[in-house]
Amino acid sequence: MPSNEDQQLIEKSISGDYIAFEELVRRYENKVYSVAYRFMGNHADASDLAQEAFIKIYQALSKFRGDSSFMTWIYHITSNVCRDELRKRQKKQTFSLDENFQDKDNLPPIMNLPSDKPGPEEEFERFELRKQVQHCLNLLSEEHRLILVMREMQELSYDEIAEVLDCSLGTVKSRLSRARMAFKEKMTLILEQSSSEPRQTIKEGMIL
Incomplete structure (x- = not known):
């Protein structure tokens, strides 16, 4: 379950409050970046994929039901973004x-x-x-x-x-x-x- 503060920010973000979503980003950006970095191994890709993850998080906020912690839910989205990117690179044989x-x-x-x-x-x-x-x-x-x-x-x-x-x-x-x-x-x-x-x-x- 998300904290009360997170839940309020989530609800405000869903209603279109961009300042509330910016606060969510501020709270979790380091963790999201860290996950992306450990998957990708370099800062440029980690930064790009962290941004992509937050876009997907914002788009999917209305689907968050609170059955798990907000961090677990964010982690799931971030890891999927990174795994998708790695699969694309493997197919193109460009992953080093x-x-x-x-x-x-x-x-x-x-x-x-x-x-x-x-x-x-x-x-x-x-x-x-x-x-x-x-x-x-x-x-x-x-x-x-x-x-x-x-x-x-x-x-x-x-x-x-x-x-x-x-x-x-x-x-x-x-x-x-x-x-x-x-x-x-x-x-x-x-x-x-x-x-x-x-x-x-x-x-x-x-x-x-």
Whole structure:
């Protein structure tokens, strides 16, 4: 169920109050962008698809019944927008797994890295690790990437994931287990290839 404030903004937006919808965008734009970024792996595509997602959200507001949280509903729309775009690119054979990560100041933080202000060397290591994590996500299947983004990055509950994917809790848990295993295998290989003695290793709770 949406919060009372969200529900009021939703109702006003449906009635044509654009200021109310702008407030909804302000509240959720970072989360929508984060979802899009983790799917696409670069800022330009993430920004474009976040805008497209909000257009679809606005168009579909009258269909929101409040059976789930507003964020879960938004997530469902955003993930569908990103998945549709990825399918289009795969058909055109233009989707690349390699991204240029030069804009490190704008790169979103990854899961559970320490929050203390790092020194220059540690900051560089974190930046390199973020690149490797995103590259690893890009190498995963769409199914595995989607469920990892939902659970590990967006911190959706198992029930919320089951609702988004329209599947049982058992399916969510088994799919997540396989996705974590696939991520760990690929990430280990990436770290081994990047250095004979990698400074960053996969630890429980640091990445997944």
